[in-house]
Amino acid sequence: MKLFLQWFAGVLAVILLAAFGALCYLAGSPKDAYGMVRYALPHMHRGTLQVGSDAPDVRLLALDGINHFHIRERMGTRPLVLVFGSFT
Amino acid sequence: MGDIVQIYNDYKDHADFLTVYVREAHPTDEWQMKSNVKDDVCYAQPKTLEQRVAIAKDFTARYKFTLPFGIDDMSNAADTAYAAWPERLYIIDETGHIVYRGGIGPFHYKPTEVREWLAAKYGAVKHEVQTTAAPTSAAFARTSTTSGASSATTTTLLSAPVESKK
Numbered sequence: 001m002k003l004f005l006q007w008f009a010g011v012l013a014v015i016l017l018a019a020f021g022a023l024c025y026l027a028g029s030p031k032d033a034y035g036m037v038r039y040a041l042p043h044m045h046r047g048t049l050q051v052g053s054d055a056p057d058v059r060l061l062a063l064d065g066i067n068h069f070h071i072r073e074r075m076g077t078r079p080l081v082l083v084f085g086s087f088t
Numbered sequence: 089m090g091d092i093v094q095i096y097n098d099y100k101d102h103a104d105f106l107t108v109y110v111r112e113a114h115p116t117d118e119w120q121m122k123s124n125v126k127d128d129v130c131y132a133q134p135k136t137l138e139q140r141v142a143i144a145k146d147f148t149a150r151y152k153f154t155l156p157f158g159i160d161d162m163s164n165a166a167d168t169a170y171a172a173w174p175e176r177l178y179i180i181d182e183t184g185h186i187v188y189r190g191g192i193g194p195f196h197y198k199p200t201e202v203r204e205w206l207a208a209k210y211g212a213v214k215h216e217v218q219t220t221a222a223p224t225s226a227a228f229a230r231t232s233t234t235s236g237a238s239s240a241t242t243t244t245l246l247s248a249p250v251e252s253k254k
Binding site: 028032035036038039040043044046047048049050051052053054055056058059060061062063065069071072074075076077078079080081082083084085086087088 | 104122167
């Protein structure tokens with residue numbers, strides 16, 4: 001039984017090490033692997049919107065930092081392409 | 089070809105576009121990437137709306153970004169409603185329904201799918217010459233040709249000169 005547990009722990013350690021190595025390779029570095037797990041993975045399956053869903057209306061701030069508008073105001077006569085993103 | 093700005097230039101006579109600036113993907117105080125340092129795009133995650141507006145203004149000024157622009161508030165209402173962070177694309181039809189829902193970026197952020205949707209409706213826009221130039225860190229400019237997180241910030245220039253022919 002003890003021998004089995006030793007083998008099991010050894011195999012598990014090798015698998016975990018390989019998984020960590022693969023993640024580092026995919027992410028680019030150990031730091032990026034951490035970032036991926038810490039920040040990206042929790043967001044991978046967010047959201048319930050589907051094709052056919054009503055587009056949620058949201059109030060946004062204009063680039064002037066003063067005026068506001070609603071996404072709905074930009075809908076109606078033509079398709080609206082929404083591009084979400086940030087600088088970094 | 090996947091550049092969203094190029095798509096905007098090609099289809100702005102047929103469709104409306106709205107860029108929504110959401111919270112930063114790779115701020116200095118969270119998951120900063122080497123490419124951000126290389127490209128001098130280093131910002132902490134904004135703690136106030138004023139800081140968020142300032143970064144948005146830096147972005148639009150630096151890249152002469154011409155798409156209509158809105159900024160998510162500090163409650164991240166747009167991000168929450170559209171599950172948008174770090175980047176995502178949608179198309180909404182004239183009746184207010186979602187007709188295209190892109191995947192979550194960077195791995196599933198695919199401007200080419202938006203182009204294909206628009207091309208199916210309004211006809212394809214062919215480009216005789218396509219020029220790529222210096223990379224930026226602007227998530228809005230990201231192409232779909234990414235294969236990993238480290239390469240996900242390799243982008244095409246927002247204002248790369250492209251001759252178009254309809």
